[in-house]
Amino acid sequence: MEKLLGTDTVKRGMAQMQKGGVIMDVINAEQAKIAEASGAVAVMALERVPSDIRAAGGVARMADPRIVEEVMNAVSIPVMAKGRIGHIVEARILESMGVDYIDESEVLTPADEEYHLLKSDFTVPFVCGCRDLGEAARRIGEGASMLRTKGEPGTGNIVEAVRHMRKVLSQIRKVSVMSDDELMTEAKILGAPYEILREIKRTGKLPVVNFAAGGIATPADAALMMELGADGVFVGSGIFKSENPEKFASAIVQATTYFTDYELIGRLSKELGSAMKGIDISKLAPAERMQERGW
């Protein structure tokens, strides 16, 4: 009865257990407990939520390990943490601390503008952002066990998350009806590993779970992403930058589960107070956009 750790099944399976759920950004034990009590399936421990990272400017790095540890000790649900794109050592530190999932995240300042982490080398599973099927397939090729659309983090504006989710899913539909002899050219156009594209064509879906992220601010936003085909949602600044985090968190969890029960979502939305203040994407200078980080 040999014990195999860190296999693809075990790493991808962990994300499958998160499906239909909400993963919430938290910056301390107190927020982590609020998230857990509201029904989050996991928390993302970080030093600042994306909207504050945006406001603060400068270099955004992996969170102080003390914060990650504090959050891990506070809750019994899984704890994720972000490391910089391509930062092998930040990822290894988080792995050694026993975090349950690492987000190789464009929300932080990339450490490497050319190469992402070789995630298949790690025992800990990784989630990565994507804007289209090529990017999704490249990350899977490197060993990501879970994906999320990038959206535009810290904006409270759903438009980019919608664009990316629609893009990925429409490209999957396109690939799945292609003839075999068209596939290599499509792989070249998308910049996608051929073998992974072939698997997607055969099964008609991604081989890993794909959540929505980057701009979800209300229960209706979360339900919209589920309706479009997300497996679950990440909410970053949307909860703890709202007027009433407890209520927002619980309402977003319920709206994610019952995403087609519009009467319920209406009721949930009624007495929430105001959502986080959003940003018009067109007002962001190109250099302020996080989604272009990574390739």
Added chain:
Amino acid sequence: MLTIGVLGLQGAVEEHLNQIKAAGEQAIIVKKPEQLEEIDGLIIPGGESTTMRKLMDRYGFMEPIKTFFEDKKPIFGTCAGMVLAANQLTGDEEAYLELMDISVKRNGFGRQRDSFEADLSIKGLDEPFKAVFIRAPFAEDIGEDVEILAVYEENVVAARQEHVLVSAFHPELTGDDRIMQLFIQMVKTSINKAELKTC
């Protein structure tokens, strides 16, 4: 054809639905308590037990599932489902549905880095089963009426008590449907018994 429901609040719902359908039975997602009346057996899937618990509380699942249980209809809990089915939980946490006389340790095998696969011998199956354990629980104290089906590193990881089946691992993540077949047999038996009573 049997109708088997999968509690669809959160977690690996689709994987169970696919296995039920592949076995030739009808599968439905249970999102509202009244749907329990339409099904012959219930699966509580893997996922986050705390999340499912909050949603079950809020949407009034507790009593209807207890009634389902008292009507002797079969229930199968995997991982989070096993945690929710236990009569007791190790530590401070209160037990939830209390459907089986076991005490369960949540994340008994540890965090994600301790998650693993192993070939497991299961009572009633000829060949070992490739079992996938993810932040998995195990059962510690086992009541007299509980039949132990599988043990890993001296911890109980699958068990049955009358019409309730639990596993700490995830049969729905593998192509092997033998545990699902075992549960389908339990559902068939329960229907035969119910029919005998009404005759």
